[in-house]
Amino acid sequence: MEIDGFRGRLITADHAGYDAARAVWNGAVDRRPRLIARCSGTSDVAAAVRFARDHDLEIAVRGGGHNVAGTAVCDGGIVVDLSAMRAVWVDPTGRTARVQGGALWGDVDHETQSHGLATTGGIVGHTGVAGLTLGGGIGFLMRAHGLTVDNLLAAEVVTAEGGIVRASADEHPDLFWALRGGGGNFGVVSSFLFALHPVGPTVMAGPVFWAADDTTDVLRFYRDFVADAPDELGSVVRLGTVPPLPVVPEDLHWRPAIAVACCHAGAVEDGERAVRALREFGTPLVDLLAPTTYAAFQGGLDDTVRHGWHYYWKATDLAGLSDDTVAVIADHAYAAGSPRSYSAMFHMGGAVARVPLDATAYAGRGVAHNIIIDAVWLPDESGEHAAAETAWARRFLQALQPHRAGSVYVNFLDSDDGTSRIREAYGDHTYRRLADVKAKYDPDNAFHHNKNIHPG
Incomplete structure (x- = not known):
């Protein structure tokens, strides 16, 4: 052939x-x-x-x-x-990076951190740049510097007809708007141009773990802690077990626990002040918050979500962390059967919320948190085990129904999340606008093997 x-x-x-x-x-x-x-x-x-x-x-x-x-x-x-197309070119003077469409976030961080620069990327180093960007792009730097799409300056796009165009604020602006949150519906992005910001190379970052029995108290404390947090402080709550990482004492491996992972995008001494109250709260099992390189921190979770394991996700956005919401999370987070299953909650706001809602196709600007429920099992584990893990994720999501913000992050949708949830990710107005752009650039819906938006 x-x-x-x-x-x-x-x-x-x-x-x-x-x-x-x-x-x-x-x-x-x-x-x-x-x-x-x-x-x-x-x-x-x-x-x-x-x-x-x-x-x-x-x-x-x-x-x-x-x-x-x-x-x-x-x-x-x-x-x-595009997996062989992983080059990253950094312009340290102009503070930009051009990134090929097959690159991973670890590739980007490796190159940009050589110049003390970074842009908002995912929280796992082997996540692809393209998929994360096109869905919006949440990560530890978003409260300080916006979503990944807020840092996208231009994209080289192969259209459904096999043509090559450049999308930016000045060229094909309708396509540029749609690419920033609308997923892979409009073409194949062969390269991205990102704005970079001074970050690191050394930052105050890492997780603090507490026993699962402390979950309610930790979440209530966290609710108040992030309410006054500076934009430079990004944080993610992880509920599951302590991963068996080399930096964690062996007697804590796989123990049910809640963790708050932080990364402060500013000076280390400012970061130390920003996380002091968190580190002093309660009786942590282990405190790994310390000065570290940004690149190492970004890759620190890579081995906890390995290629080839089996995954099933459910997710939603949360309006806030009321006592009732906290109770639901504490009741369901540790009910999974697999020690590899977990849930993670991202603190939004800051620079994310200050971008006008219609500036990009990403629609979750006003939410306080979003949560992902990640069922994980090994390839050789039984069908019954897989069914139990997926059932846990569904039950957890169902229990959160009264506390949802009415939206969901499109990158967290799984294969059984149909058209109604895709519409939920955007809202009716944004979805209709995306459908119009789809009709212009891909009227035959050639690019439909995705979270599909039908041509308007």
Whole structure:
């Protein structure tokens, strides 16, 4: 099989590397594409898209392959695979970075931190830049510097017809608006241009763990703690077990616990002051909050969410942390059967909330927190075990229904979250506007193997 104008590698089922090439982060996803087109550059991406359209093939687009729903791979179609396109070019004077569409956040942090710069990225180093960005992009720096999409200056996009355009505030501004939160519905982004900010290289960052029995008290304290937190302080609450990391004493491994992980984007001494009350609260099991490199902190959770494990997610946005909401979280967070399952709650606000709602397609500007319920089990564990973990996630979400903010982060939606939840992620007004842009740039819905927005 050949593709005109394609210089990358074409992988089919008769190749020795086929199974590795079709594998994605979520090991529960097992799909068999007809062809994997591993692109070497933007021209290859365009050639692969034209080939798919000419041969009426289902299209999946792979950047980092990290989406929990497995949208990066399809059955019987073509995977436009950007995973070999991971270059990052930093302009330290202009404080920008151009990043290819297959790069991971660890690649970006590695290059930008050489200059003491960073932009808002995910909290796991092996998360793909493209997927996280196109859905909005939440992370530890967002309260100080905005979402990833708030730092996107331009994008090189391969359209549904196989053309190449540049989207920015001045070029195709409607497409640029839609790319910033609307997902992979409008084209294949072969490269991104991001604004960078002075961060690190040394920051005050890390988690503090308390016993699960302290969850209610910790969450109530945390509610007050973040209410007065400076924008430079990003934090995530994690409820599950203590991961068996080398920096954690062995006697704490897998113990049920609540953790608050922080990263202060400013000077270390300012960070030490900002987290002092947190570190002094109650009786922590272990306190790992300390000066560390930003890059090391960003990759610190990588081994706790490994490639090939099986994952199932449920998520919602929260209006706040009322006592009733805290009670629901404390009652359900530790009811999973797998020690690898957990939930995580992100503190929003700050710079995220100051961007006008209609400036980008990301719609969750006004929420206080969002929460993800992450069921995790190993590939060799039984079907009954998998069913129990997914049931836990669904029960947890159902119990949170009265406390939801009426929205959800689109990047946290799983494969069984249908059209109603996609609409929930955007709201009716933003969804209709996205549908109009979809109709202009992809009227045939060629890019539908995603959290799909139908052409208006």
